[in-house]
Amino acid sequence: MKESISIQEFLVSPNDLADWHVDSELAADNYNQAIHCIYQLVDEDVDGDVLLGLLEQVWQALAADEYLTEFEDENEIIFWAEQYIETQSEA
Template structure:
């Protein structure tokens, strides 16, 4: 059911990430990689509301983190897997 979630509604451009001392493009790319990875890892039958909430957590958790400019793909993968595995801790009713 994840096909009902439009990933492009979450993707960001460098214009919306704020000031990152010239690293806005990299930060936007990293955020978009997190969005795509989380979407890809989510099971096919995930409830759309659940996936939307999880995708919304990406911005909430990452936009203020200095590590966003330096994060590696392996760390993104680990974070997304952890979020999906522990989703009950993060989701609101």
């Protein structure tokens, strides 16, 4: 169940992304927004293990990607999150 998962452990600070991004503050803001979007987009009754897997894999999918600082607005982050969830559910 979704409400049993705390997303706080998946949020990052600018320090966490400083090795990959010059603007690590923007990168952290966008990363954290992506985490929040994923959490909001999944069904309320999603299996806890499935949600944990989705949130854990965001690090590999996005943390070092230069695209992280190139999102133009919240809609782009939402679109990325939707695509990410769809791709992960197909795997």
